[in-house]
Amino acid sequence: MSSEEPSTSQQPMRETDNISGIKRKTSWAAREEARKKQEAAKTKERELKQRRTDAMSKRKEILKERSDKAVEKARLQAMAEKMGRRKLQRKAKRMGLTKKVAH
Numbered sequence: 001m002s003s004e005e006p007s008t009s010q011q012p013m014r015e016t017d018n019i020s021g022i023k024r025k026t027s028w029a030a031r032e033e034a035r036k037k038q039e040a041a042k043t044k045e046r047e048l049k050q051r052r053t054d055a056m057s058k059r060k061e062i063l064k065e066r067s068d069k070a071v072e073k074a075r076l077q078a079m080a081e082k083m084g085r086r087k088l089q090r091k092a093k094r095m096g097l098t099k100k101v102a103h
Contacts, residue, residue, distance in 0.1 A: 026034075
């Protein structure tokens with residue numbers, strides 16, 4: 001045998017074999033592909049979760065704005081009523097229609 005020829009007693013390594021000759025359960029390519037699929041699924045899940053949280057925060061913000069507007073409207077209305085009452089009191093006082101003066 002010449003030194004250039006590979007020995008025929010050993011078979012070439014296959015993807016599913018490791019150095020010790022024990023057959024692997026799954027090949028590296030299969031594990032890598034499964035890992036990529038799992039990572040893609042996790043990425044998609046994170047994206048969906050982010051969308052959901054964005055939608056929830058947007059809804060919360062809209063509801064908060066609505067409630068703030070309602071509170072402000074009620075405050076302005078109460079202030080307008082108070083101003084109206086004061087204006088009526090001033091007119092009544094000018095006309096002499098107060099509790100102090102009996103007519």
